[in-house]
Amino acid sequence: MEIIAGLQRIVFLALSVAAFGLQLWAFIDCLRYKDENYRAVDKQSKKFWVILLGIGLALALIALPPMGMRIIFLNLIALVAGIVYLTDVRPKIKAVDPRNRSRNRNHRR
Template identity: 35%
Template sequence: MFEIHSLLDLIFWVLAIGAFAMSIWAFVHALRTPARSFAVTGKQSKKLWTIILGFATLFAFAAAVRYLPTLGIFTIASVIASGIYLADVRPAVREIGKGGGSSGPYGPW
C-alpha cells in the first residue's frame, strides 16, 4: 500500500541532502576566499563566516544522515546561513578578486 508519510520523508531527505550540498559549496568558497576580500567589502570577517558555515555544514550533514530531524530548526538555520552567504557575501567578495581597470588591449579599459 502507498504511504504518503514515507513519500514525505523521502522528499525531506532529498531536501536535506540539497541543504548539505549548498552549505558545503558556501563553506569551501569561504575557505578559498582571502581574508582581505571580506574586510574590503565591509562584510563580517572571514573567521566568523567560516565558523558560521562550518556549523551550518555540520548541522546539514547531521540532517542528511538522519541524525537530526530533516526539517528541524538547525537544518533551517543552516540553509539560511548558507543562503545569506551565497546571495550577499559571495558576490561582493568575488568582485574584489577580478581586478577591474585596464587589463589589456582587448579587455575593459
C-alpha cells in the same frame, strides 16, 4: 497512507541532501577568498564566515536522515547562513577579488 509517508520521506531526504550540498558549497567557497577581501566589502571577517558556515555544514550533515527530523529547525537556521553568504557576501567578495578582475579583463579582449 504508507505511500504518502514514503513519499514524504523521499522529499525530506532530497531537501536534506540539497541543504547539505548548499552548505558544503558555501563553506568551500568561503575558504577560497582572503580575509582582506571580506574586510574590503565590510562583511565581517573570513574567520567569522568559516566558523559560521562550518557549524552550518556540521548541522546539515547531522540533519541528514535518520537524525534529520529531530533537528530540522537548527538545519533551517544554518541554511539561512549559507544562503546569506552565497547571495549577499559572495558576489561582493568576488567583485573585489584580484583574481576575478584579471580574468574579466582577459575575457573582454
